[in-house]
Amino acid sequence: MPELPEVETVKRGLAPAMEGALIARLELRRKDLRFPFPDALADRVSGRTIIGLGRRAKYLLVDLDDGNTLISHLGMSGSFRIEENSVSATPGEFHHARSKDEKHDHVVFHLQGPDGARRVIYNDPRRFGFMDMVGRADLAAHPFFRDLGPEPTGNELGAAYLAERFRDKAQPLKSALLDQKNIAGLGNIYVCEALWRAHLSPLRAAGTLVTPGGRPKHELDLLVASIRDVIADAIAAGGSSLRDHIQADGSLGYFQHSFSVYDREGEACGTPGCGGTVARVVQAGRSTFYCAACQK
CATH class of the missing domain: 1.10.8.50 (Helicase, Ruva Protein; domain 3)
Structure with a gap:
């Protein structure tokens, strides 16, 4: 499973492609990953603007302009791929090779930014990753986060x-x-x-x-x-x-x-x-x- 530095690198690699972009459409190609997707996720996310990307522990956080946060965990084999002008880049490569086989492309962000359109694709052959949605104000109380200790890079750790x-x-x-x-x-x-x-x-x-x-x-x-x-x-x-x-x-x-x-x-x-x-x-x-x- 990717460790914190790898997830941080993925976040930083995705940020230029995603921050400030409009999600023209969120395409879900199946009903679930490790867990079912939240109800009406595609409708709730489509049309929203991404105001920032963050990370908590090994979770990626996508903050939207309506006050909600999309939570993503890569699991064992999950990865994101950026496609723009027929060029593909995968931010982060891990111990186990990350798949680019399109049959494992389960989630596609169709984005529109100031410099044009692009796609950010979530690929996960083993489907141990998952996504959820929560209000930003309720993030700390979410079951994924409420029992987590401080970050190893934060001031709380001493x-x-x-x-x-x-x-x-x-x-x-x-x-x-x-x-x-x-x-x-x-x-x-x-x-x-x-x-x-x-x-x-x-x-x-x-x-x-x-x-x-x-x-x-x-x-x-x-x-x-x-x-x-x-x-x-x-x-x-x-x-x-x-x-x-x-x-x-x-x-x-x-x-x-x-x-x-x-x-x-x-x-x-x-x-x-x-x-x-x-x-x-x-x-x-x-x-x-x-x-x-x-x-x-």
Whole structure:
């Protein structure tokens, strides 16, 4: 599943094509994706102007001029494709190749902008993605968002906040970081990378980063800084996956070539002077990559 930096890259790639454009028509080619489309979605969206694109966790948000927000999640195989003047561009490319097979084109935005017409197409072979509509004022209370923790790049995320969440927790640190109620949008790849940067074991109990009095230990400060840094680096590189991530303009993001532990089982740890080897274990059904020698 695409992680936060990839979704952010898709948002930024779509923004020039969608922001300020009139949705002349929304074409739904089936009744559902993972879930049924909202009632009368095509009628409610057609004729509206897109005033902005946003992101919350791994959700794309399309703000309309009538006060509603269209919510989109890419699922496992979903992607958007921009078609204009017979030229097609896909903002974002992930670990699993994104389909351009037209039989999987399920949603088509027919847009009219100041510089002409274009189509933005949602393609999803496995149909694990979904779309919903909600009033912007009610967004925070929507079931998708009401229990989400702060963004990993936002000011709300700090060591004191995580100390409150982790206090007395025996839960493994990696599992605690993947819990979307603690931090929104963190996924497997970037949790592994952040823990390596902070030299913290993914197997360690989350509560050990908090003093008996409930204050964050210095290690928790380092972890927060590592989370911020790894996400910022990935976004700056244009998102990443296990292979080259292609942005809407065709340029490449190379953060994936800087992965220090993810998918590097058996390789030497990159920590200077460590001498350890990257290992792989399975936690809650997901692969965890870390160095037991320097991550304590």
